[in-house]
Amino acid sequence: MSQINRSAAQLNATVLANKRIGQYHQIVFGIGDLVKSCRPGNFVAIKVGGESSRMILRRAFAISRVSESVSFGGTMELIVAPHGTGSKWLCSQPEGAEVDIVAPLGTAFGIPTAPVNALLVGGGYGSAPLFGLAEVLKARGCKVDMLLGASTGAKIYAPMEGKRAVNSLKIYTEDGTMGETGRVTEPIKTLIDNREIDVIYSCGPMGMLSAISALTAGTDVVHQCAVEEAMACGIGICMTCVLPVMGEDGKIAMLRSCIDGPVMDGGQVQWQMVGQVPEGTP
């Protein structure tokens, strides 16, 4: 049997809670034993719009957290921005609704075997998977600092509970409505120059990931980023979600961000070429 999608299963998950937090919805699903296969960085693909919907493709969302509780069994939390018709539909699902999901999908953040100094950088709802990641890193003895940014305060997702797992948390908004005014990438250069961090984990808009990659380029800092490309299938069969990535052989390949990602090595992604194809294509 193939190794691709090897933990993935399709199931009807029940909405256990759906709460508005700022401009997002925090939605909790009952997914039973599937939580055991979910790792920080993985995502879920959700069927939207109900039975007779004209929307035929699933929508992808990062798994924010999973947990197991006595009363609900395994649960999975998503942080969803009501963006277009599909995500708005999801945000409108009441408690008790059943939703068709495929999970877990994609690569996970690599967890260091030894304690390291980790910087977690999240943009907008990109912070969602970082809190679960912080817990895992913390358990491994890592020092975990977090930077969150967004255009405005209502787009910062930073739950109280989540903050326990981080050593420090700093927030940046472009309009200054929360935390510092400015971009989340601003303090990173100093942190790198001062050799305060060994690895950066990032999740957020492609521009942010690209900017971080530029800062880590030529340094020893490892940059693991969760990319976000439009996906038609989420399971590797359609080839719509590709990114140019430098391979070990020094050649650029168009890799599928759904199965070779979403977590990728930021240093290998050819950011300047995203949305293009490499030279020399027939």
Add this chain to the structure above:
Amino acid sequence: MSQINRSAAQLNATVLANKRIGQYHQIVFGIGDLVKSCRPGNFVAIKVGGESSRMILRRAFAISRVSESVSFGGTMELIVAPHGTGSKWLCSQPEGAEVDIVAPLGTAFGIPTAPVNALLVGGGYGSAPLFGLAEVLKARGCKVDMLLGASTGAKIYAPMEGKRAVNSLKIYTEDGTMGETGRVTEPIKTLIDNREIDVIYSCGPMGMLSAISALTAGTDVVHQCAVEEAMACGIGICMTCVLPVMGEDGKIAMLRSCIDGPVMDGGQVQWQMVGQVPEGTP
């Protein structure tokens, strides 16, 4: 301004009640003052499937009854068979849901100015508009007898309250699970021969309407029937719902059952040619 669709309005109607009755759903909508324009025989066209539905056409349903109450204002009742995706969606709408309707549409049953002996014949959910009609006829001093038929008892719709308006009610089912075993058309010949009735009002499957027209042909009995043809628009603009009908000029015309019907003169409809076009078509 045109006379076509002249009482029709489009509005969001609230579902006030939705109750299963046998194989049907009795659904009551709040439609306010629009009840004043609704006549027995008119129908309503309903948008189904919600915002992002792949169903782009409205579904037609006969208005079963309208009434005005102090607590709910004007209400409209439909009897809906869960047939395919659209009608099932409608049957699944909970109390409080808002549904986009266009009503009232189409022709109404003609009401005699003098008291007559009327026979009302309903097949399946076709009985729905007949009870409202019975009340109007009764108020005009008519004698109202009713025959209802269906393949099986669960498909007979005959509400308690409705029976008050009729002098007699006889039920026929093909499988004998309710009333007499047999077809609703069986007793009609005798009633006509015995000159017990002046006018037949019918609503139900096309086969039933056609059979009644055959029985009234050559007699003095007027036959007003509510036909049911697949309708794309319900308002006269698409020409999908046509039936061959003999005009006063002795020529056959393909009339739109949504605006020249659903109530038509059964004696004029060219039943043997339904689903065909008249000879001599270019």
Add this chain to the structure above:
Amino acid sequence: MADGRPGSGRYTLNTFDFSTTLGNAFFNTPIFTASGCASSGKELAQFFDLRDIGAVVTKSVMNKPRYGRPTPRMAETPSGMLNSIGLQGPGIDAFLAKDVPWLIEQKSRVIVSIAGETVEEYATLARKVRSVAGISALEVNISCPNVENRGLVFACDPDASRRVIDGVRRTIGGEIPIIAKLSPDVTNLPEIARGVVDAGADALALINTVLGMVINLDSMRPHLGGKTGGLSGPAIRPVAVRAIYQVHAALPNVPILGMGGVSSGRDALELILAGASGVSVGTASFGNPSAVIQIQRELHDLLIAKGFPSLKSAIGYAHRVEEE
């Protein structure tokens, strides 16, 4: 900033120019009904004032009265529908005597759509239309079977298309513009378009329905009385956008009346950016009797929100070459 580039909402409701032209015909707004989806106009008058929209495009009329095709004439399909009406209608004489005067009385702009089975029939229809005053344009629906050539649809045959338009052009003179309505079911749409423009069409209507079929799973035969039918509605919108974009790229100076699956202002804008000078709303009216006027309002507000100074500045805007 150059003319025709969207700014940032500087244009207001008052200064915004919503008008459009197709050949020498002027319309206050670019939103029209689609032929066959508004009958002769009367039926929609209950839902909005016909004067408020760009024009009523009437159902394609033939020379003689016609019964059309047997029922069933429609089948709903995912985000679309098939129809096989077969051009049922009263014939051109009754139509010009009754339906057109009513529309003109309402002060509605009228585009008459004609359909024929021979090149000769089209010319006859054009001659009759010419004799009536008050018509803004003539839409020539050439997606009809050519009885003189094995029933091959005119619009699928470059030569037959040209001959129809040529005959119409010569009959009607230069008074009212000719809009040739094309079928997307061809290998090379720009070629057909170029042919009819060379033959005298002032504008093009794109697209007619896409040929389709549904098998009824009860009878296990084709569901429609006419077996095949025309697919319309949102399902075909990407085909319409492609067709308009392709033809506008090939013939940038020929105005296009776009249609196909438009059911919101954003859909209409998509067709306009692709190259349509006006947009007809068809199937959407079946699901929503007020669709035409609602779409018009949405388009108006959207154009202003996007910062276009006028409808005209948005036409074909997706083709611009300058770098942002």
Add this chain to the structure above:
Amino acid sequence: MADGRPGSGRYTLNTFDFSTTLGNAFFNTPIFTASGCASSGKELAQFFDLRDIGAVVTKSVMNKPRYGRPTPRMAETPSGMLNSIGLQGPGIDAFLAKDVPWLIEQKSRVIVSIAGETVEEYATLARKVRSVAGISALEVNISCPNVENRGLVFACDPDASRRVIDGVRRTIGGEIPIIAKLSPDVTNLPEIARGVVDAGADALALINTVLGMVINLDSMRPHLGGKTGGLSGPAIRPVAVRAIYQVHAALPNVPILGMGGVSSGRDALELILAGASGVSVGTASFGNPSAVIQIQRELHDLLIAKGFPSLKSAIGYAHRVEEE
């Protein structure tokens, strides 16, 4: 009751014959993946056993490795989607060395789909495929731009289509059947079909995607990196049914692998009644990773419920002439 007529459920799971053939290739079931919608098979193996379906049709492979088109490569449309992948792939050598052996090891039936830019490239690909054992059939995707003729898609040009198939036929010999995959974007599909059959195609695959476009309302330019894309999904099902019905009527003895918007057993049956001997499931797998196997189960049960003694007896049943 004559053979091939549905009875009333007399056939049970045990006696029902679900098998089909395309040319001389035999398949246990008539449900396949669609080229480009299952990659090379591995990705779906988590969701069902590849041995259980009729065959895996692999993504069209070219002679050389290929990056494909720039992103965005997809746009969702009402009940459909556009794609513009541009045949990204590893090239035939790597494909035959790695992907095909894996599938054969899984005991999956394999149909290899090839795509080229010249008549010569198709022949080269066919020669390479011929050298590998265990392949059930060759699907020749001719909906590709012909670099030798102004990028005109092979499948839109009767002559170029014929030459491709002729070249493949002569290279591959008679061992495995050739399935020519056609585009619906042509004026006369039966003509193209007849041409490729005359040139040696054993079967036809109908339909490839329909050419479409979406304009992005933010950038106000074509949304896809490749500007136009192929429309697939339920939106195009009526076009697929029509294409299959038309071609089966014209060439009743040529087996058809049908596809286009199939997302349930009832959809698959529609295509089979129209004339398909097998059905490929494409876009439906994107929305539902188990779609192929679920559709297969539903079709199986539906055929039995309708009283067909075998899959074969349902093929083209909508064309029957006898009165009921």
